[in-house]
Amino acid sequence: MTNASQQNIQKTAKKLVLVVFAMFGFGFAMVPLYDVFCEITGLNGKTADTAAQVNDKGVDESRLVTVQFISHLAKGIPWQFEPMVREIQVHPGELKLVKFYAKNESHSPIIGQAVPSVSPGQAALYFQKIECFCFNHQPLQASEDVEMALQFYVDPELPDDISTLTLSYTLYDVTANADS
Structure with missing residues (x-):
């Protein structure tokens, strides 16, 4: 495996880890955001x-x-x-x-x-x-x-x-x- 392909794999792995953390953060923030949205709009x-x-x-x-x-x-x-x-x-x-x-x-x-x-x-x-x-x-x-x-x-x-x-x-x- 070449040095360039190892760097590409590492970049991809870092991006995937970042996406996982972003998804976790978004999921964690959904409950309070949903409550605020429902309070403002009266939905639900x-x-x-x-x-x-x-x-x-x-x-x-x-x-x-x-x-x-x-x-x-x-x-x-x-x-x-x-x-x-x-x-x-x-x-x-x-x-x-x-x-x-x-x-x-x-x-x-x-x-x-x-x-x-x-x-x-x-x-x-x-x-x-x-x-x-x-x-x-x-x-x-x-x-x-x-x-x-x-x-x-x-x-x-x-x-x-x-x-x-x-x-x-x-x-x-x-x-x-x-x-x-």
Whole structure:
């Protein structure tokens, strides 16, 4: 093998190693970039994880929007978790309070965390939570049950072609990861 071909092989190997590191870095950066993208665009139904300001735009009484509520349990969490009302109609801008029921059916304390999602995804920008159990961990003792509040409004600037929103919560067991 000639000296020139060995140099070409070394250059190619260095380029391949550089490509591997670049791909790893890109993959590592994708999660925070995706979260920022979803927060800005409202895609993927992600809602804000902090309280919204109270509506100051008024109530649009000429229009009704249906808001549906769905709950899911992550695999392995021994809780009951469900909305106490499955569907309501609201005027955009109108402040509403709904409750979810949760019960720890295990024999030990568990800390739950609810993660919201709104469908259609573009409607997430217009679903404003004033108070939500999803903002905090929900510790429940064995066999303890609780009603958890969600206070919200649908922004009056919701596009006219959206007449139904579905708010879905998935409840996860975060006991192992919770701050002690």
